[in-house]
Amino acid sequence: MRPRQQRMLAIGLAAVGIAIAAAFTLRAFQDNMMFFVEITDVVAGNYPKQRNFRIGGLVVDGSVEREQGSLDLRFRVTDMNCELPVSYVGVLPDLFREGQGVVAHGRLGDEGIFVADKILAKHDENYMAPEVADSLAKHVEAKTQPLRDGNTGCVTK
Amino acid sequence: MIPEIGQFALILALSLAICQGVLPLLGAYRNDTAMMRVANTAALGQFFFVAVAFACLTWAFLSNDFSVLYVANHSQLSLPTMYKVSAVWSAHEGSLLMWILILCAWTVAVSRFSSELPATFSARVLGVLGLLSVGFLLFAILTSNPFDRLSPPASDGADLNPLLQDPGLAIHPPLLYIGYVGFSVAFAFAIAAMLSGNLDQKWARWTRPWTTLAWLFLTLGIMLGSWWAYYELGWGGWWFWDPVENASFMPWLIGTALIHSLAVTEKRGLFKSWTLLLAITAFSLSLLGTFLVRSGIIVSVHAFATDPTRGFFILAFLATVVIGALVLYAWRAPALDSDVGFSPLSRETFLLLNNVLLVVAATLVLMGTLAPLVIELMNGGKISIGPPWFEVAFMVPMIPLVLLLGLGMHTAWRKQDKRSWYTVFRIPAIAAILLGIVLPLMFYGRTGLLLAVGFSAALWIIATSLIQPIRSLRRKDGSAGITRSALGMSVAHLGMGLFVLGVTVTSAFNVESDRALKPGESTDVGGYDFAMLELRNVEGPNYSAIEGVIEIRKDGELVATVRPQKRQYLVQKNWMTEAGIHATWNKDLFVALGDQLGNGAWSVRVQYKPMIRFIWFGAIIMALGGLIAVSDRRYRLKASKTSRASSAAAESA
Amino acid sequence: MSRYVLPLVAVVVLVVFLVVGLKRGDPKALPSPFIGKPAPEFELPTLKDPSATIASEDLQGKPALVNVWATWCVGCRAEHPFLLELAAENSIPVYGINWRDTRAEALRWIEQLGDPYIASGFDGSGRVGIDWGVYGAPETFLVSADGVVLHKHLGPLNRQAWERDFAPLITTGGGAAQ
Numbered sequence: 001m002r003p004r005q006q007r008m009l010a011i012g013l014a015a016v017g018i019a020i021a022a023a024f025t026l027r028a029f030q031d032n033m034m035f036f037v038e039i040t041d042v043v044a045g046n047y048p049k050q051r052n053f054r055i056g057g058l059v060v061d062g063s064v065e066r067e068q069g070s071l072d073l074r075f076r077v078t079d080m081n082c083e084l085p086v087s088y089v090g091v092l093p094d095l096f097r098e099g100q101g102v103v104a105h106g107r108l109g110d111e112g113i114f115v116a117d118k119i120l121a122k123h124d125e126n127y128m129a130p131e132v133a134d135s136l137a138k139h140v141e142a143k144t145q146p147l148r149d150g151n152t153g154c155v156t157k
Numbered sequence: 158m159i160p161e162i163g164q165f166a167l168i169l170a171l172s173l174a175i176c177q178g179v180l181p182l183l184g185a186y187r188n189d190t191a192m193m194r195v196a197n198t199a200a201l202g203q204f205f206f207v208a209v210a211f212a213c214l215t216w217a218f219l220s221n222d223f224s225v226l227y228v229a230n231h232s233q234l235s236l237p238t239m240y241k242v243s244a245v246w247s248a249h250e251g252s253l254l255m256w257i258l259i260l261c262a263w264t265v266a267v268s269r270f271s272s273e274l275p276a277t278f279s280a281r282v283l284g285v286l287g288l289l290s291v292g293f294l295l296f297a298i299l300t301s302n303p304f305d306r307l308s309p310p311a312s313d314g315a316d317l318n319p320l321l322q323d324p325g326l327a328i329h330p331p332l333l334y335i336g337y338v339g340f341s342v343a344f345a346f347a348i349a350a351m352l353s354g355n356l357d358q359k360w361a362r363w364t365r366p367w368t369t370l371a372w373l374f375l376t377l378g379i380m381l382g383s384w385w386a387y388y389e390l391g392w393g394g395w396w397f398w399d400p401v402e403n404a405s406f407m408p409w410l411i412g413t414a415l416i417h418s419l420a421v422t423e424k425r426g427l428f429k430s431w432t433l434l435l436a437i438t439a440f441s442l443s444l445l446g447t448f449l450v451r452s453g454i455i456v457s458v459h460a461f462a463t464d465p466t467r468g469f470f471i472l473a474f475l476a477t478v479v480i481g482a483l484v485l486y487a488w489r490a491p492a493l494d495s496d497v498g499f500s501p502l503s504r505e506t507f508l509l510l511n512n513v514l515l516v517v518a519a520t521l522v523l524m525g526t527l528a529p530l531v532i533e534l535m536n537g538g539k540i541s542i543g544p545p546w547f548e549v550a551f552m553v554p555m556i557p558l559v560l561l562l563g564l565g566m567h568t569a570w571r572k573q574d575k576r577s578w579y580t581v582f583r584i585p586a587i588a589a590i591l592l593g594i595v596l597p598l599m600f601y602g603r604t605g606l607l608l609a610v611g612f613s614a615a616l617w618i619i620a621t622s623l624i625q626p627i628r629s630l631r632r633k634d635g636s637a638g639i640t641r642s643a644l645g646m647s648v649a650h651l652g653m654g655l656f657v658l659g660v661t662v663t664s665a666f667n668v669e670s671d672r673a674l675k676p677g678e679s680t681d682v683g684g685y686d687f688a689m690l691e692l693r694n695v696e697g698p699n700y701s702a703i704e705g706v707i708e709i710r711k712d713g714e715l716v717a718t719v720r721p722q723k724r725q726y727l728v729q730k731n732w733m734t735e736a737g738i739h740a741t742w743n744k745d746l747f748v749a750l751g752d753q754l755g756n757g758a759w760s761v762r763v764q765y766k767p768m769i770r771f772i773w774f775g776a777i778i779m780a781l782g783g784l785i786a787v788s789d790r791r792y793r794l795k796a797s798k799t800s801r802a803s804s805a806a807a808e809s810a
Numbered sequence: 811m812s813r814y815v816l817p818l819v820a821v822v823v824l825v826v827f828l829v830v831g832l833k834r835g836d837p838k839a840l841p842s843p844f845i846g847k848p849a850p851e852f853e854l855p856t857l858k859d860p861s862a863t864i865a866s867e868d869l870q871g872k873p874a875l876v877n878v879w880a881t882w883c884v885g886c887r888a889e890h891p892f893l894l895e896l897a898a899e900n901s902i903p904v905y906g907i908n909w910r911d912t913r914a915e916a917l918r919w920i921e922q923l924g925d926p927y928i929a930s931g932f933d934g935s936g937r938v939g940i941d942w943g944v945y946g947a948p949e950t951f952l953v954s955a956d957g958v959v960l961h962k963h964l965g966p967l968n969r970q971a972w973e974r975d976f977a978p979l980i981t982t983g984g985g986a987a988q
Contacts, residue, residue, distance in 0.1 A: 025550040315887060483817050
């Protein structure tokens, strides 16, 4: 086979291979993309059904409940507009704390509780995940009064 | 005083870098020997002054000079001395200075070991390295000066991030940078070739050892990072497809392709434009990695403090260097490719496929890393691409690569006879497939498709890697047997096989579980019994901790006692998990403390990780293979004519 | 010929994306929800004297800087010398909000490094920070004479940012929305 034909063959094979690979990986891409959904949207019902997604916000002060001695944990997350109850079973990251930012992966379960399979807290004291920060900024704007306990006034469209 | 000397030294280094960058290139263009010779002296001078600057910064740390802002931000009086030293490169400004120092070191090495190179060529190489140095020094002096003062000086520093107070992490950046920066040598060689319009087999022979050396350091650097993440981050993971990890992996993939492509160019004078492009790409990816980590564009645990001004500078530098190189490439490469042929069944074909598959792999990793950014910019919402996608996507080019690896090693150049080829592989192939199904069943009680594929692939690589060394041992006629180059290849591929084995077994059989434990209780994970004996307070040099004492037993026999800790560092007040790990050659037992659950109980993460050490051990063997290959006789400097002839004869393929 | 130009084209496209990404991601470009709106009300005990208070009304009458700081924050240490300079120049009153910190540590910091603040409110729980939309420390707000937020600076404040973003707004008078 002459060099030119060899080159053509090689390129052809590569192209076919890449096409198959591309189709396969694109499909996996769709399945594995994790969307970040704001708390307000989750409460309003706008979230990907039947699959995992990410939420983020501040852990509501005083909302962390743990049954003594058990790994089951419950807390509420807020984006300064709406609150969402979260349940999680497992070890928490070091920086998880009330009043601090948190990101969780999981899906919405029964009774409107978000069942988290992974919890990520901030990387350090100064830093908040950008999605959480943006989400908070949007909703803080709507408030003219400082946040007081019990003032959810959750506005969903 | 000392910091001012350091600052001044950097400026002097910059002026020498300008000389080194401009004069030799001009000299090569005009064939002016005097101008070309400037390169060697300038390189040495530049290295000297950057070393002085680095020494000044180190001194500032060791002498607790908190009038230097960088020291105040990253050190502390009670910080152990070892970490005062490693704190020098723990953040952006200092690590940049280290990068520059390493670039100077490589440059001096190239200048020292280039007696074989024609004067114009080495002048061009050193000139390009000089220009790169100018860029980095400008960046440091203008935007990232480590010697900025803090006035009034702080009485004590803000402490080094506790995560970084660890020997493994102290040495990970230097090794990584030696690798990253080392690819600049191959890059410079490529530019020099394009400038002169000449790229031949001799060029490939010169470039190979430098590239392999950089590659092996990068391998070690990445391996250390992975190992550190495993024992330090408390989650037992060894690779997270984090953007910064990917930033180091992409140059590695391309660097691997480059080494192989260089082999073809050296042996057969083929793949010249491939090799050029790969050399440009490897270093470009190093620069891209620097950009991703230091500009704040991508969010990651690893990222340095973000500053978009710096980001723009690096991006401008990156764009200039890469676009400049690619313009040269578009101009010169078309003239290079030869029409020499090779048959479909030949080593050239396998190495071509190797190039393609590695480039595909690197492209996939790049896509996955940048996709969230691209999609967000196009208003597609905020998404994240995590390990599930990367793992699937990465397998796509990797599985064929792994299979072809074994075949390519034993295929002759130009044209391979089919029948003799089949005989080589019969036994290893059958053994690999059979053992791949049977062994997991025997040792771990289960088998499955992906598991069998992975296991067989690993055994296949190991078996085929051993063919040549074993044959050479069997030779009783006292001949050379196997060259270091070929031995290096076998050892490196063997390392790869061990790596694949480790990954396959750990992924398939690791058991991970979160449990609630209090002193006196025990739990069973992976067939081992973990009993918490007690929880107590301990004090360290700059932290206080709660330590759990956990006894691990199997069938009643005591296997080990581990002491996981939850530390609170005195200054930065964050909590850190120190896992308790019992490591043996074929498994790790991993315990990390979580948090208090009330009633005296703690949440505990317990993991059983079989064969995980093989992952890092395999990487070390790969690097060792590289080292053996680099020490091959034909790269030695004053090789006499006779030894060159005999090594040519001994080269088996 | 085209396959040799392809890598070049790909890189140019990539660089364009990265430039756009950098510009968009510039945290200093993130608009604060309060720009042009009245500063959120607050009332906090002062750092030095818990029985005294500092409140949003105290800021009225002239342009003021409100700096959110903490002892655990590395960037705050970096900007501290500049805040001392500003205070010495007497160009604008600087108020502090000591955010999510311990009183003892904060007092020690002021003692050791100097106090640029007219007064610092102690916001240990971070409640006021949340009301002000604080993402992290340090952050500095410019509040006009009639209590409207003119500008918010994320990260350590320095002379450059001061001259570029703050000074012009002060001279054109308070109340002008972005």
